[in-house]
Each structure stands twice: as structure tokens, then as C-alpha cells.
Amino acid sequence: MKSKYLAIYNEISKQIKSGELLPDSLLPSENELTDIYDTSRETIRKALNLLSQDGYIQKIRGKGSVVLNVNKFDFPVSGLVSFKEISQKLDNQVRTIVNELSLEKPSQSMKKQMQLSSTDLVWKVVRTREFDGQKVILDKDILVQNLIPDLTKEICADSLYEYIENKLNLTIGFSKKEIVVTEPTEEDRELLDLEGFSNVVVIKSYAFLDDATLFQFTESRHRPDKFRFVDFARRNH
Amino acid sequence: MKSKYLAIYNEISKQIKSGELLPDSLLPSENELTDIYDTSRETIRKALNLLSQDGYIQKIRGKGSVVLNVNKFDFPVSGLVSFKEISQKLDNQVRTIVNELSLEKPSQSMKKQMQLSSTDLVWKVVRTREFDGQKVILDKDILVQNLIPDLTKEICADSLYEYIENKLNLTIGFSKKEIVVTEPTEEDRELLDLEGFSNVVVIKSYAFLDDATLFQFTESRHRPDKFRFVDFARRNH
DNA sequence: TAGTGGTCTAGACCACAAT
DNA sequence: TTGTGGTCTAGACCACTAC
Numbered sequence: 469m470k471s472k473y474l475a476i477y478n479e480i481s482k483q484i485k486s487g488e489l490l491p492d493s494l495l496p497s498e499n500e501l502t503d504i505y506d507t508s509r510e511t512i513r514k515a516l517n518l519l520s521q522d523g524y525i526q527k528i529r530g531k532g533s534v535v536l537n538v539n540k541f542d543f544p545v546s547g548l549v550s551f552k553e554i555s556q557k558l559d560n561q562v563r564t565i566v567n568e569l570s571l572e573k574p575s576q577s578m579k580k581q582m583q584l585s586s587t588d589l590v591w592k593v594v595r596t597r598e599f600d601g602q603k604v605i606l607d608k609d610i611l612v613q614n615l616i617p618d619l620t621k622e623i624c625a626d627s628l629y630e631y632i633e634n635k636l637n638l639t640i641g642f643s644k645k646e647i648v649v650t651e652p653t654e655e656d657r658e659l660l661d662l663e664g665f666s667n668v669v670v671i672k673s674y675a676f677l678d679d680a681t682l683f684q685f686t687e688s689r690h691r692p693d694k695f696r697f698v699d700f701a702r703r704n705h
Numbered sequence: 706m707k708s709k710y711l712a713i714y715n716e717i718s719k720q721i722k723s724g725e726l727l728p729d730s731l732l733p734s735e736n737e738l739t740d741i742y743d744t745s746r747e748t749i750r751k752a753l754n755l756l757s758q759d760g761y762i763q764k765i766r767g768k769g770s771v772v773l774n775v776n777k778f779d780f781p782v783s784g785l786v787s788f789k790e791i792s793q794k795l796d797n798q799v800r801t802i803v804n805e806l807s808l809e810k811p812s813q814s815m816k817k818q819m820q821l822s823s824t825d826l827v828w829k830v831v832r833t834r835e836f837d838g839q840k841v842i843l844d845k846d847i848l849v850q851n852l853i854p855d856l857t858k859e860i861c862a863d864s865l866y867e868y869i870e871n872k873l874n875l876t877i878g879f880s881k882k883e884i885v886v887t888e889p890t891e892e893d894r895e896l897l898d899l900e901g902f903s904n905v906v907v908i909k910s911y912a913f914l915d916d917a918t919l920f921q922f923t924e925s926r927h928r929p930d931k932f933r934f935v936d937f938a939r940r941n942h
Numbered sequence: 943t944a945g946t947g948g949t950c951t952a953g954a955c956c957a958c959a960a961t
Numbered sequence: 962t963t964g965t966g967g968t969c970t971a972g973a974c975c976a977c978t979a980c
Contacts, residue, residue, distance in 0.1 A: 471968060474942060497946060508970045510747075513947085518942065521758075526878060526917040529947050530978030534917050641763060642939045649886060649906055649929035667904045667929055669886055680763040680771050692886035692904055697934075702879045705711060705755065708949060734965060745951045750966085766966050767959035946978070952971105959965075 476505055476515035484524050484535055495525060495533040523700040561600050566624045567659060568594035571613060581674075582612055582682050589613045593624050596659050603661045604694040610685040615677070638677055645673035647697065656689055669695040713742055713752035721761050721772055732762060732770040760937040798837050803861045804896060805831035808850060818911075819849055819919050826850045830861050833896050840898045841931040847922040852914070875914055882910035884934065893926055906932040 483489045496504060501512045516533055519525045525533045574582065574590045582590070590610050597605035609628065611619070615638065623631045632638050652660075652668045660668075668689045675684040720726045733741060738749045753770055756762045762770045811819065811827045819827070827847050834842035846865065848856070852875060860868045869875050889897075889905045897905075905926045912921040 473968080477942065499946085508972095510971095511969060514968085516947095523879065523881070526913075526915075527947065528916050528978090529976070530945080531916075532946065536917065640940050642760065642937065644760075645936045645938070647884070647932075647934040647936075649904065649932055665904075667886065667902075676763075678763075679765050679768075680773065695884075695886055697884040699882045699884070699936075700879065701882070703877050705714065710949080736965085745953095747952090748950060751949085753966095764966065765959085766957070767964080769965065943980080944978105945980105947976090949973100949975075951973080954968100954970080956968075957966090959963100961962080961964105 472505070472507055473511050473514035473518070476501075476507075476512065477518045480515065480519060481522070481524055484519075484538055489535050491535050491537040493535050494531070495535065497532055521702065563598040564625050565596040565598065565603075566593070566621045567596055568592065569619065569621055569624055574610070578610060578685070581685075584612065584614075591616060591619050593619070593628070594659075595624060599694060602663075602691075603659065604691040606656060606659050606689040608687040608689075612683050615681075615683045638683070641676050641678040641680065643673050643675045645671055647671050649692070652689075660689070660691060662691060665692055667692050709742070709744055710748050710751035710755070713738075713744075713749065714755045717752065717756060718759070718761055721756075726772050728772050728774040730772050731768070732772065734769055758939065800835040801862050802833040802835065802840075803830070803858045804833055805829065806856065806858055806861055811847070815847060815922070818922075821849065821851075828853060828856050830856070830865070831896075832861060836931060839900075839928075840896065841928040843893060843896050843926040845924040845926070849920050852918075852920045875920070878913050878915040878917065880910050880912045882908055884908050886929070889926075897926070897928060899928060902929055904929050 480489070480495070489495070495501070495516075498509055498512050498516070501516075502509050505512065516525065516527065519533075520527055523536060524538055525535055527533045570592050571589045572592050574584055574588065578584070578590065579586075579588075584590070590612055593607075593609040593611070595607045595609075596603045597607065599605075611628075616632065616636065629640070633640065648670050649667050650670055651666065652662060656662065656668055662668075669692055671686075671688040671690070673686045673688070674682055675686070676682050717726070717732070726732070732738070732753075735746055735749050735753070738753075739746050742749065753762065753764060756770075757764055760773060762772055764770045807829050808826045809829050811821055811825065815821070815827060816823075816825075821827075827849055830844075830846040830848070832844045832846075833840045834844065836842075848865075853869065853873065866877070870877065885907050886904050887907055888903065889899060893899065893905055899905075906929055908923075908925040908927070910923045910925070911919055912923070913919050
């Protein structure tokens with residue numbers, strides 16, 4: 469957050485989110501912003517391109533940068549957002565139950581995918597998420613012990629991401645995820661309040677650090693009525 | 706596609722997709738690429754940043770740009786991809802049935818969201834998608850007639866996107882979409898081969914042109930066993 | 943014609959990784 | 962210390978929009 473262009477990005481995005489800058493209005497031109505922020509045009513353009521990527525503005529050649537209607541986006545699970553961040557936004561009655569926390573030998577496929585040696589171990593974490601007294605999400609995590617030496621139930625009950633990023637100072641770089649709908653397993657029926665629902669939404673995701681090492685595999689299983697995914701996408705180049 | 710940085714992006718991404726550049730290997734450094742492509746470093750960096758955004762490479766400070774394992778990404782519905790593009794990739798036995806094509810007065814909420822005047826009309830298109838003889842997707846589209854004056858069943862049976870982009874020369878800029886799971890409606894049961902499935906996956910999406918005008922609303926209803934969504938995401942700034 | 947965003951350049955300094 | 966990517970600059974020319 470030290471760089472100029474990120475500071476400009478943050479300031480303008482805040483103004484858009486707060487309503488200070490109204491949808492359909494135009495931002496000052498790039499030349500004007502150059503004066504306002506006392507910087508070069510390329511630096512302004514870096515900030516504006518970020519805003520465009522994230523759906524805050526649309527740049528139109530010859531006209532300017534239009535502010536987009538951002539409030540419809542509420543609850544973006546797109547991008548990488550942890551459960552704790554989501555629940556804070558929702559301001560809901562939310563609770564996490566740690567069902568299991570253990571050190572195990574990785575399965576053959578895990579060992580291969582995570583490029584582990586024969587002696588490496590992995591953490592297995594199983595957690596249930598409760599909204600308004602109902603168990604609606606089952607999270608199963610596999611983490612490499614190399615990178616995360618110690619793990620306690622307390623950490624898991626709070627936020628794994630927060631611990632990894634703030635305490636261990638590891639930076640999460642990118643993730644791949646896949647969403648499918650399947651029949652519930654015995655484990656799902658046991659640990660979730662399925663209430664007769666005959667399907668669960670499964671989000672499998674691989675999380676990588678900044679240096680491209682895989683460090684976490686997550687399977688997040690949702691009761692279908694409590695699942696929602698919102699996405700903003702720009703057309704391919 | 707005239708710009709240097711896009712040409713460089715295309716060349717390198719092609720090399721990665723073809724396997725000419727192997728996963729976990731390093732790209733030439735930015736300075737070397739500057740010589741190879743006879744351009745400035747900022748132009749190289751624009752190309753590399755695109756590759757990074759799209760999940761082809763990971764840039765690591767002090768080391769270089771690592772090629773990522775891209776073949777696991779198969780079938781990215783993320784980003785904006787049309788049904789025709791997907792089916793070509795899948796190389797499947799695929800058929801589109803046009804159930805309905807009509808010009809209608811927009812509903813009140815549509816009129817508001819699309820900023821239409823009282824006399825404007827919208828196209829309503831209902832299509833069923835058949836994979837291997839089974840009707841598994843129901844697509845319901847609303848398009849503003851202002852922008853798309855003529856529409857025929859033939860066009861709808863082929864590809865709306867192709868017609869819009871190639872024939873009408875409109876550029877699709879970005880989209881917002883939402884994914885939820887619900888119970889099937891009467892229409893779903895009628896037009897799809899649900900085979901006892903008690904849920905459908907609903908993808909609602911708004912498509913906007915390059916100048917930020919909303920021109921299409923789509924509701925795509927999938928049989929759950931045939932639904933799959935793959936996403937690549939970078940951590941928020 | 944004037945103003946907008948899109949591309950490109952040649953140089954500079956910095957933070958970080960490998961040695 | 963050398964080489965890497967990350968940021969920033971001041972200037973240039975272009976394509977498009979509005980007038």
C-alpha cells in the first residue's frame with residue numbers, strides 16, 4: 469500500500485463505494501488527475517486500470533471514465549475472500565465449529581500435487597459453519613506443514629487466512645477453484661443440517677503463495693439454499 | 706490486436722498453451738524480452754501483466770516469471786464465454802433448440818435496469834441446449850431491440866454472441882453474473898430432461914457493451930450434474 | 943478543432959533473490 | 962554485487978468523441 473497508484477486506487481474506490489462519486493458520472497480526465505495527485509499520467513492510468521478490472525469504472529475512449537453502479541455487487545465470493553471476511557460483511561449470527569484437526573500423511577494424489585517429499589506431513593482441518601443456528605457449510609482443508617508448522621483449534625475457529633497472512637507473513641497470491649453440484653455424502657448428512665435438500669454445492673479450491681507454491685487445498689460444501697456466487701468479468705482480450 | 710503488447714501476450718500465451726514453454730520454467734527476464742521483441746520494458750511488462758492476470762505466469766520479484774501449469778484450467782466458464790465457444794472446446798454432440806423468439810414490452814424492472822423509454826421493445830429468446838441427446842440447459846435471454854434491430858431463429862440457433870460481435874460490430878465489454886441453486890419451475894420441468902433432479906443451477910448475467918450500456922440479460926438454468934464452473938482468481942490488492 | 947483515453951519510449955531508482 | 966521484477970517519470974504520437 470506504499471505505492472502511489474495503489475493509494476490513488478484506494479482513494480477513488482472509496483469515493484465510489486461511499487457514493488461520493490455517483491454512478492454514470494465521469495471521473496476527472498487523466499490529465500486532470502495528473503495535476504490533482506501530482507503524478508505522471510502512467511501512474512494515474514495504473515490506478516484507473518485497477519479500478520476498471522475490479523468493476524468500479526468503465527473507460528471510454530474520447531469520453532472519459534464512467535463510474536459504474538457498484539452496489540449491486542454485494543457479496544463477491546469471486547476473487548479470494550475468506551469465510552471470516554464474508555461473515556463480517558454479512559454481519560450475521562455466525563459460528564465456526566472445529567470438528568477435526570490432525571497431522572496426517574498426505575494421500576498419493578496430494579503428495580504429487582503439492583510436490584511433497586515422503587516424510588512431509590499435512591494438516592487436515594474439518595470445520596462446520598453455522599448461520600443463524602443452522603449448520604450450512606462444511607469446510608475441509610489440507611495444508612502443508614512445511615509452511616504452517618503450528619496450528620491450534622483456536623486458530624481454526626477464528627480465521628486460517630488471517631493467521632497465515634498476518635502471523636506467518638505468508639502472502640496468498642492466487643487460487644484456482646471449481647464449483648460443482650453433487651449428492652451429499654454420509655459425512656455431509658452427519659455434519660450439516662441438510663433439511664431434506666438432496667444436493668450440496670461443492671467448491672474445490674487450490675491456494676498458492678506469491679512464489680507459486682501450492683500450500684492449501686480446500687473443499688467447501690454448502691447447502692444449496694445458502695450458496696451464492698457473484699462474479700464480475702471483463703471480455704477476453 | 707494491433708498493439709505490440711497484445712501481440713507479445715498472444716505469442717507467449719500460445720507457447721505456454723502448446724507446451725513449448727514448460728510449467729515451472731522461467732521466462733526470459735524482462736530486459737531480455739526487451740531485446741527479443743525490440744521494444745521498451747514497460748511494453749513487455751504490459752504483456753506479462755496480462756499473462757499473470759490470466760493465470761499463465763507468476764511473477765516473482767528478484768527471480769523472474771514462472772510458467773504456471775495451465776492445463777488444469779480446462780473449461781473456464783469464468784470470464785465471458787458463450788455457449789458456442791464452450792461446445793466447440795468440448796467437441797461434444799451438441800444441439801440448440803429455439804423454443805421462443807418474440808418482441809415484447811419490457812417488464813417494469815427491465816425497463817428501469819436497461820434505461821429504456823416507454824416505446825422501446827425487447828427481444829425475448831428462450832433456448833434449450835442438448836448434450837448427447839439430453840436437454841440439460843435452458844437459456845432465457847432479454848435483449849434491447851435498439852441495439853439489435855433484427856433477430857431470427859437461425860441466428861439464435863447458431864450463436865447470439867457471434868452475431869452481435871461479428872455482424873453488428875458491437876463489442877461486449879464486461880458482465881456481472883450471479884450463481885444460485887433453486888428448485889425447478891414448471892417451465893424447467895417442461896423444457897429440460899431433469900431425470901429426477903430436484904434442483905437447478907441458475908446463472909443470471911448482465912452483459913454490457915464497451916460504452917457501459919446494458920444490452921442483454923440472461924438466465925441460464927442448468928441441470929446440476931451438467932454444471933461446472935472453473936475460476937482463476939488473484940488476491941485482492 | 944480540442945479534449946479524451948490507448949500505446950510506446952528511454953531512462954531512473956527501489957526492493958528483493960541469488961551468489 | 963549482480964540481476965531480477967516493481968514503481969515512477971516526462972514526453973511523444975495515435976484514434977476516437979464531441980463540438
